[in-house]
Amino acid sequence: MREVADRVSSLRPLVVLDAAGVQRIPFVVSATRLGVETTNGHGAAHIQDAHRGWIRRPAPADWDVGMRWGSKQAAVQGAWRTLLVSLLRNPACEWLTSLDALLAAENKIVQCRTATGAGIDVPPLMVTNDASEVSSLPGPLVAKPLGPPQYWLEQGDPRIVFAAPVDPQDPSVAELLAGAPFILQERVRAVRHLRVVTVCDEAWAFQILAEGIPLDWRRSVAAHTSWRPLKAPDIEQRAVDLSAAMSVRYSSQDWIETESGTYFIDLNPGGQWLFLPDPEASQISAAIAHWLQG
Known part of the structure; x- marks a missing residue:
């Protein structure tokens, strides 16, 4: 956020908000007014006059780690979140990706269904709690979280749920499926992992070789700094087409290249890009800022 905000012209009023930050600034919201203090010293801003916004x-x-659902704290934070959502649903503002499109695009089943409908190859997958159904999937399998990919322990330590290989013949699969909905997907053998970032009709592709890194490359510290730019016009165009089909004008997508083809894996409508190399990462930041300024 700071990377983009710093690129927005100081001559333009800028407002930066989240559910925690809105509590610390003056604001007034009514049926006809949406007024908050600007972040860059332009005084009060009327958000109903907002030109463009980015979520x-x-x-x-x-923000809600350790919060007990149904508690007073949950009610208070729910009120702040409701206030923020009223600002994000400002019809006068054009959003890089609207709130509804953002929420829909975070659903991996919706992503894969949309990609398949657009003619993009996706490894076969299913979500089921019936272990007998698993045998209908081809080849070795991988399990991925359908819900949030991270959670916090009671001590406040974060944990990430990584993609992991699954043996469909293992008796523990039935227990896994009963615990929570997981995506079971054919495990394709990667030659290269691809990260494709899209902003409107532009795309930037990056690659890392799959040899020597885990099934889920995020497990490798070295992998985060090993990405290299890749000229891949066909994949870039398919990534732009997919983001357009999902009504998201920013996306960070994961693809896998195998010896027999390239497959779409995942789309994050608010994903990270600053771990990718420059100058391309800076170009992505500049593209978002340029769009915000119209």
Whole structure:
């Protein structure tokens, strides 16, 4: 967020908000007014006059860690979130990705269904709690979380749920399926992992070789700094087409290249890009800022 905000002209009023930050600034909201203090010293801003907006993350990642549902704290934070959502649903503002499109695009089943409908190859997958259905999937399998990919322990330590290989013949599969909905998907053998970032009709592709890194490359610290730019016009265009089909004008997508073809894996409508190399990462930041300025 700071990377983009710093690129927005100081001559333009800028407002930066999230569910925690809105509590610390003067605001007034009514049926005809949406007024908040600007971030860059332009005084009060009337959000109903807002030109364009970008939803990066509505609340800090750990904002509700340790909160007990049904508690007074939950009610208070729910009220702040409701206030923020009323601002994000300002019909006068054009959003890089609207709130509804953002929420829909975070659903991996919706992503894969949309990609398949657009003629993009996706490894066969299913979500089921019936272990007998698993045998209908081809080849070795991988399990991925359908819901949030991270959670916090009671001590406040974060945990990430990585993609993991699954043996469909293992008796523990039935227990896994009963615990929570997981995506079971054919495990394709990667030659290269691809990260494709889209902003409107532009795309930037990056690659890392799959040899020597885990099934889920995020497990490798080295992998985060090993990405290299890739000229892949066909994949870039398919990534732009997919983001357009999902009504998201920013996306961070994961693809896998195998010896027999390239497959779409995942789309994050608010994903990270600053771990990718420059100058391309800076170009992505500049493209978002340029769009915000119209």
